[in-house]
Amino acid sequence: MLVAGLCSLLVHFCSWRGKQWLCKWCLRGVAVVWSSGSPPRSGSKMDRYDRAITIFSPDGHLFQVEYAQEAVKKGSTAVGVRGRNCVVIGVEKKSIPTLQDDRTVRKIHSIDEHVMLAFAGLSADARVLVDRARVECQSYKLTLEDPVTVGYIARFIANTKQRFTQSPGRRPFGISMLIGGFDFDGTPRLFKTEPSGAYYEYFANSTGRGEKPVREYLEEHYNDETIIDEASVLKLVVRSLSQVVQSGAQNIEIAVMKPSDEKGRVQHRVLPIEEVEELLKVVEAERAEAEAEETSKKGSSK
Structure with missing residues (x-):
């Protein structure tokens, strides 16, 4: 319950900031998507899809499965x-x-x-x-x-x-x-x-x-x-x-x-x-x- 509440607060905060980022603390792997802005980390755009096993890349790949x-x-x-x-x-x-x-x-x-x-x-x-x-x-x-x-x-x-x-x-x-x-x-x-x-x-x-x-x-x-x-x-x-x-x-x-x-x-x-x-x-x-x-x-x- 505590983790879910923190994730909910993080979603609203980041949405207000207008950023695009994946919630690291959400154990359910919920992706937070916003309308504008860039992710607050370095690396290519495709790198973010390596972070979670449940996230598809835009071209339909699950990178962790391909690595396996x-x-x-x-x-x-x-x-x-x-x-x-x-x-x-x-x-x-x-x-x-x-x-x-x-x-x-x-x-x-x-x-x-x-x-x-x-x-x-x-x-x-x-x-x-x-x-x-x-x-x-x-x-x-x-x-x-x-x-x-x-x-x-x-x-x-x-x-x-x-x-x-x-x-x-x-x-x-x-x-x-x-x-x-x-x-x-x-x-x-x-x-x-x-x-x-x-x-x-x-x-x-x-x-x-x-x-x-x-x-x-x-x-x-x-x-x-x-x-x-x-x-x-x-x-x-x-x-x-x-x-x-x-x-x-x-x-x-x-x-x-x-x-x-x-x-x-x-x-x-x-x-x-x-x-x-x-x-x-x-x-x-x-x-x-x-x-x-x-x-x-x-x-x-x-």
């Missing part, structure tokens, strides 16, 4: 591909200090027995959302006695992100997430959420610093008639990550989720580094064979 998207572009690359009977997520692993325990550095998290996610952006923000998503999964199961659908938890995460773009005193989450898993009927699903709160379903997509080249590779090579089983999906994930990640199993982390039996139970496992190395060898051999075949075709055409 820039944080995503600086994060590790992540890619997800959905097959007919599996979902595979791969992420770029950056080098860590020698004395750091690598078990504490994870970009792929299990949300429930049948849902997993990977993220690009700020790890601390991701930890908060992962914890909230896990609590929501358990609450849903206790209330309805059924596991959540992948679409439900993707929408929950997206709604949480959106609230942080429309409430004063907060900032947007600087992360983008790839959420994959299986519904209770055995259907594989893959979603992507943005810092703005938008979310969409995909057959394959990427996020992070290498999003553009990886997505272009996926658009060129993904085919739902050939990318069917686990082996073909794994190869596509490795090939797409190799567009932006240095070769070596130590730089890639891959998780696979697929049905384990006819009762609908789902198996989730992270590939050991030895299995990733074998997969890389197969992919490199196939690539060398394709290049040799293309070279021979060019030679014969001449």
